[in-house]
Amino acid sequence: MEQILGPSVPSGRALWRPLGVQDVIITGGPLARWQRINHEASIPLGLEQMERSGALPNLRRAAGEGEGPFQGYRFQDSDLYKQLEAVAWEHARAPEPRYAEFIEQAAAVLERAQRPDGYLNSHYQVVKPGKIYTELEYSHEMYCAGHLFQAAVAAARAGIGDGLLAVARRFADHLVEVFLTGGDDGIDGHAEVETALVELYRLTGERAYLELAGKLIDNRGKGLIADTGLGKLYAQDHLPVREAATPVGHAVRQLYLEAGVVDVYLETGDESLLDCSLRRWEDMVATKTYITGGHGSRHDGESFGERYELPPDRAYNESCAAIASIHWNWRLLLATGHGRHADLIERTLYNAFAASTSADGLRFFYVNPLQRRDDLAEDAYLGRRREWFACACCPPNIMRLVASLGGYVATTTGAGLHLHQYVPGTVGAGGARLRIETGYPWDDLVRIVVEEAPDGEWKLALRVPAWSAATLVDGRPVRPAEDGYFSIRRRWTRGETVELRLDLTPRLTYPHRRIDAVRGCAAIERGPLVYCFEQADQPGGVAVDDLALNPAAPLRVVPRDDLEGVGRTVLIETDAAAVVQPRDGLPYTTTPQATGTPVTATAIPYFQWDNRDGGAMRVWVHLA
Amino acid sequence: MEQILGPSVPSGRALWRPLGVQDVIITGGPLARWQRINHEASIPLGLEQMERSGALPNLRRAAGEGEGPFQGYRFQDSDLYKQLEAVAWEHARAPEPRYAEFIEQAAAVLERAQRPDGYLNSHYQVVKPGKIYTELEYSHEMYCAGHLFQAAVAAARAGIGDGLLAVARRFADHLVEVFLTGGDDGIDGHAEVETALVELYRLTGERAYLELAGKLIDNRGKGLIADTGLGKLYAQDHLPVREAATPVGHAVRQLYLEAGVVDVYLETGDESLLDCSLRRWEDMVATKTYITGGHGSRHDGESFGERYELPPDRAYNESCAAIASIHWNWRLLLATGHGRHADLIERTLYNAFAASTSADGLRFFYVNPLQRRDDLAEDAYLGRRREWFACACCPPNIMRLVASLGGYVATTTGAGLHLHQYVPGTVGAGGARLRIETGYPWDDLVRIVVEEAPDGEWKLALRVPAWSAATLVDGRPVRPAEDGYFSIRRRWTRGETVELRLDLTPRLTYPHRRIDAVRGCAAIERGPLVYCFEQADQPGGVAVDDLALNPAAPLRVVPRDDLEGVGRTVLIETDAAAVVQPRDGLPYTTTPQATGTPVTATAIPYFQWDNRDGGAMRVWVHLA
Structure with missing residues (x-):
């Protein structure tokens, strides 16, 4: 299978081909700023926290090397895995020896911690060795495995971290032995491993990984795991995936699950998966989505609420939910070719997601409300960004998305390119290279300069956001096609330009x-x-x-x-x-x-x- | 100290004297209906549940008599104690041999379960004997003790249950030995024992109970208990009681605490306690009270929210919070003589509280929202009333209030009577007896007939609710005094009447x-x-x-x-x-x-x- 250096979904069934992180260079605007502070501030902070928060010390304990008690939550390993993935993408974008070193050293710890049979989870190995795979409703064992696989895929695509991939494959093989060929039935209370297994299949070609992902999706809603007391909706175990009509429960779980559902569709062609995922997407967008693109209306259970239950003050809108929504929408975009998914990615990216990080890159929101009162009780939690969290799922998750943003800007077809997000920089694909000059989203003009002209007829498709009431291309009013794109198909010459003017009238x-x-x-x-x-x-x-x-x-x-x-x-x-x-x-x-x-x-x-x-x-x- | 057969606060410092449950006979209207279904449906259901839910079996286990595991929550004993209190008040109101029997039999179990040193808690005795008083932040040991004391006080005032009082006193003495004279410092994470200790002091005259109540209030806000992970606000341990400006955290805890604060003021005269409680009352009423009189804006932590955070759909408004608010306001009414507290009792009673029970008395709300959508997800918790709950704090709490409602209708002074709530029936006090004829709250006319005339000059004070825009007494428009009451002081003749007409124009x-x-x-x-x-x-x-x-x-x-x-x-x-x-x-x-x-x-x-x-x-x- 073709490998693309990006958070990609290369698949025969995808309408378009993603670009790699190295194919899109973002040179200015907010996204370049975020990547700069990610590089200069957030990632260094994250690397420090891998020691301080216990993530690496826990794994050394599991390897029989460390001292002291297990630190943090049972899913503490996942912080490290997300951090590793962030570092891998960042290495692909802006290589530094320290990144490769960090990955290599962490992989060595993981290798030593991993059991001979492939199992790897510092919490269960250190604290509860007798309980492995017996508390799937809240153990996060497969959730952590999923993040390990994603880190390993990213590192492999970036050409570093063979050791990491070996560890990941051994753990994936163990999961296959237990839950696919071994016949154990179960799901992880926190979906995530499904999309990760498909990515690992894409990297390795090992079909058992895809089959296990499919089985885990089919297993949901059968009551195979206990209710943690938060209800069956919490972990989307209330109904089979193909029957559930609306997103419910813990928002991040639902959204990661959806990414896995679409991924399995993309590889197997099981239309019933795409259909049910789109049905929930439509319900969610119409009734459970904040104007910022955020999801999760309740602190209680970090969960979706009822339809139209969208309080601004108590909005949960977890930063991780914004990331998971972008992952899901990216897969839907590739599966359906409809710009409404790129529209929602843009809304989420510039609002729910971007608000999660301070201007200096050193503080993060876990929860992203749409209101903070001026009249807080003298003693109330003030709800400002923090440097880190006891449950630190968000910061390294933010870092892995920022490092890989280039992968979400454009896609190619055989003879053409879709521009989904407008950023200044260059986009290269199949013999073509475009330079994009824009002050977007501050300014309304996007100037596309053909730096290398493709051979023959070639289509340039520009996303026309649903909010742009009056859009001009080369000075003429245009309307997008039903898929949300305005396309120009012709022969191109080096140096020629296309000018897109979006309607930035405040509304x-x-x-x-x-x-x-x-x-x-x-x-x-x-x-x-x-x-x-x-x-x-x-x-x-x-x-x-x-x-x-x-x-x-x-x-x-x-x-x-x-x-x-x-x-x-x-x-x-x-x-x-x-x-x-x-x-x-x-x-x-x-x-x-x-x-x-x-x-x-x-x-x-x-x-x-x-x-x-x-x-x-x-x-x-x-x-x- | 004088004993009154009611949920009373007899105190030298109270402006008015409460009446006993036997002094007020409610013969019609919604309150009589609630008392009838309480007698016929709710209490029988509650008595059944004392076996089924594990409350009595747990205590038999503690007595070394039962088999099987401990059932339910660590505060399961408190369900029994509230049920006993309900039965005691109901026995005072409408005696039945089965009530006295139930109390006697339960008291015998408690006596056998109680340790020789007076300690009594089935959860800790059965499950965690080594952890007694070491987990006060969530143990509910003193909370359960408080409900035991209240049950014993009610039974003693009703002239039954000497055995229960003996058990209660032994436990109270044990608390005194450990936490007052013994020098241990602590508080219970769930306030409740404070008001109960004052009531036990009022019954027994044992000053150490009052002193312990005062000490527990003074101990709050000093960080003597661990944070359970829900934050210090949750248990009102964020600030000393005299410094906290606004109600915060778990609503029922805050409101029970306030009842204790005012109770200690009433017995000690410590004005700083009344002042701080009134300050929080004013802030709560202006910014954190639902139109139904309910309290608790968040499911998360069953807690108060920020000022003006009053969502209708996600209102928590726990039934127990309505009860606790009525307790607190009753004490404030006696302490301040201001009808605004009787107004809030009325609002709470007819709305937040009354909604907690189905028309047939067999199902209960724990949570009382102000909105239910028509568009609930296919699989969502529908939020209807239920017969019982795993955490069943509400149903027996509802039963004890309904049985004792007569105690909240009127108070006397030396030569006069305040009518706080308008119900058809009779009110007797100090040589006077009034018959009240009314279809209130459905009809606007309240006719008060003097059945026995008091000697000499005598004042009849009628509460004029703040919502009554145009109020007539004997056909003439009247305005209440600043305290919210309209008073008639004169000599009275048997058979004469006063007609109060309230303004029931819908608004x-x-x-x-x-x-x-x-x-x-x-x-x-x-x-x-x-x-x-x-x-x-x-x-x-x-x-x-x-x-x-x-x-x-x-x-x-x-x-x-x-x-x-x-x-x-x-x-x-x-x-x-x-x-x-x-x-x-x-x-x-x-x-x-x-x-x-x-x-x-x-x-x-x-x-x-x-x-x-x-x-x-x-x-x-x-x-x-």
């Missing part, structure tokens, strides 16, 4: 009326960016919580080259009102609300919030 | 604009009753979730003698709109909502919901 967006939690409100968007109102940007004394927007007022664009703490941004100002309602006894009255006084309200892109004072924030603001 | 109520979750909505109230819209009452095909109210439309009162499944009620009809917004892709658009078609919408009192089909329900409905 006031209203929620569906059944989203109770934000009725009577609007949000501001511009291009792919969702905006929010932060206390730091409001004129003296006006509380964000007192703002009321005027739907008729113009939205004024205010570019800022270097806003303190934030960097480059585009603010939006509008004429609004400040409505102060007194606090007196029960907050229920028989007279409607007070009127307000005029103020100017200023909004900042949501992904740049919480880089200043930690004050109030709102995406959805009352309408006057 | 449209708006939320404070900072309650994000219900902005742009209104609720309907009539008298003390909050209304809701249930699917069962709406004309064919119109979904509750599509309703939009017209604030200018009249609210029509529709009395129903016997609505199927519900019984007597008063419905409210209004002209509204049905607004159907299509589902198509992301639920965010740049065009505002659709308009609707005219429909008649019908509301039912919230406390009577979920007695029909289990469909959608809303207290707060969009405004057109």
